Amino acid sequence: MSGANARGRLSPASGGGGDSEPRSAGSRTRSVSATRGRKPSPRPGRDAAAAAAEEKKPAAVPTLLPSLSVPAGMRRQELLLRSGLSLDASCSSDASTDSFCSRASTGRIGRPTFGARKKKTLCQTDHKIVSMLEREVGLASANDVPGLKRRCSWVTANTEPCYAAFHDEEWGVPVHDDKVLFELLVLSGALAELTWPTILNKRPIFREVFMDFDPVLVSKLSEKKIIAPGSPSSTLLSEQKLRGVIENARQILKIVEEFGTFDKYCWSFVNNKPILSRFRYPRQVPVKTSKADAISKDLVRRGFRSVGPTVVYTFMQVSGMTNDHLISCYRFAECAAAATGSNTTVGSETNSDSSNRATEQQMNGTNGLAADIARTIDELSIS
Numbered sequence: 253m254s255g256a257n258a259r260g261r262l263s264p265a266s267g268g269g270g271d272s273e274p275r276s277a278g279s280r281t282r283s284v285s286a287t288r289g290r291k292p293s294p295r296p297g298r299d300a301a302a303a304a305a306e307e308k309k310p311a312a313v314p315t316l317l318p319s320l321s322v323p324a325g326m327r328r329q330e331l332l333l334r335s336g337l338s339l340d341a342s343c344s345s346d347a348s349t350d351s352f353c354s355r356a357s358t359g360r361i362g363r364p365t366f367g368a369r370k371k372k373t374l375c376q377t378d379h380k381i382v383s384m385l386e387r388e389v390g391l392a393s394a395n396d397v398p399g400l401k402r403r404c405s406w407v408t409a410n411t412e413p414c415y416a417a418f419h420d421e422e423w424g425v426p427v428h429d430d431k432v433l434f435e436l437l438v439l440s441g442a443l444a445e446l447t448w449p450t451i452l453n454k455r456p457i458f459r460e461v462f463m464d465f466d467p468v469l470v471s472k473l474s475e476k477k478i479i480a481p482g483s484p485s486s487t488l489l490s491e492q493k494l495r496g497v498i499e500n501a502r503q504i505l506k507i508v509e510e511f512g513t514f515d516k517y518c519w520s521f522v523n524n525k526p527i528l529s530r531f532r533y534p535r536q537v538p539v540k541t542s543k544a545d546a547i548s549k550d551l552v553r554r555g556f557r558s559v560g561p562t563v564v565y566t567f568m569q570v571s572g573m574t575n576d577h578l579i580s581c582y583r584f585a586e587c588a589a590a591a592t593g594s595n596t597t598v599g600s601e602t603n604s605d606s607s608n609r610a611t612e613q614q615m616n617g618t619n620g621l622a623a624d625i626a627r628t629i630d631e632l633s634i635s
Contacts, residue, residue: 401582405534414452424587426526426572430514433571434504435465438497440566441558442489454488461485462497467514470501496557503555519573521547526591527574537576540565 407419427433438458442451451458461484463469475498477483479491488494504514511517521543531537544565551559568574572591577584 402580403583404578404581412449412452415449418448418452420583423570424572424575424577424583426587426591428515428519430467430504430508431465433514433518434467434470434501435459435462436570437500437559437567438462438465440570441493441496441563443563443566444558445489445493457484457488461488467501467504467508470498471505473498493558500556500559503551507554518547518571522568522573526572526588528588529574529576531576531578532580534578537578538565544568 403416403419407416427436435458439451439455442458446454459465461478463473475495478485478494478498480486485494489497507514507517511520527543529537540561545561547568548559548561548564551564565574569576572587575584575587577587
């Protein structure tokens with residue numbers, strides 16, 4: 253009886269009530285749509301605990317970054333903690349929304365890394381100090397070895413003998429002979445195409461081709477014969493350089509007429525005083541200077557060729573117009589002594605002041621070295 257009543261209530265065609273009316277097709281469609289949109293109620297026989305767990309389960313949030321998921325980030329953090337490492341910049345940016353990563357900004361996670369980085373920095377500083385001490389002490393001990401002369405750093409055990417001899421005998425020695433000055437100017441310009449060892453090995457050929465660098469004889473040379481294929485000069489320099497040597501010889505003769513000698517013209521730019529640079533390290537030696545640039549411009553104005561600032565400064569070095577030997581090189585003091593009889597420029601210093609300072613530097617070299625080492629250690633410690 254009860255089942256019949258239930259079926260009667262559920263049936264749309266039942267006439268259980270006097271006020272019930274037959275429903276239209278549109279009302280039936282709306283009723284079905286509303287029924288489908290509702291969430292189905294849990295089945296009566298379902299476990300209550302499972303239903304409660306399902307209700308507590310958070311709704312799925314659409315992932316904006318497919319490459320990053322919360323479990324993966326947590327696993328990454330857990331691995332980092334187990335390995336004793338802190339979150340690096342990439343990890344902290346990936347997990348910036350997580351509360352666990354926010355603790356990294358407080359320093360709780362970053363302490364082990366800070367100590368490791370500090371220890372690594374100290375180790376690197378120690379290595380720098382040790383290497384610097386080894387280098388400096390090695391250089392200092394070389395001065396104490398009897399019979400061992402310290403040279404400029406560009407002269408090594410593998411340097412060709414002709415190049416080492418050039419450093420020991422000519423480079424930086426004041427020159428006042430017009431022929432030698434002309435020769436050194438030509439050789440300095442040849443560095444654009446050759447190296448010093450090659451130039452020095454071919455030096456006899458240079459002197460033979462250019463008449464021992466007599467400006468009068470070179471100015472009379474025939475350019476056609478000099479640049480002719482198969483001639484000895486063709487193996488030395490390019491055609492442009494060979495023509496430039498002859499033209500420079502002609503311009504030197506004009507300078508001789510004006511100044512009396514080419515020597516007076518060249519040394520007038522440095523007030524007839526060799527310049528002591530007093531460089532301690534090779535990196536301090538310049539390629540060109542403002543003085544070389546001024547000389548170069550004047551030479552070009554007079555018609556010289558291949559006399560750029562770099563070539564001119566090389567010429568100043570080899571001719572002794574500037575003493576660019578390192579102060580640790582034994583030739584520094586010898587080249588300075590070669591200028592005896594004339595004042596030597598060290599900025600605004602006189603020759604006597606420079607000699608006194610050179611002697612003081614040699615006597616107190618150990619103290620100066622210790623001061624440099626202490627200053628370097630302080631700088632490295634601060635950094």
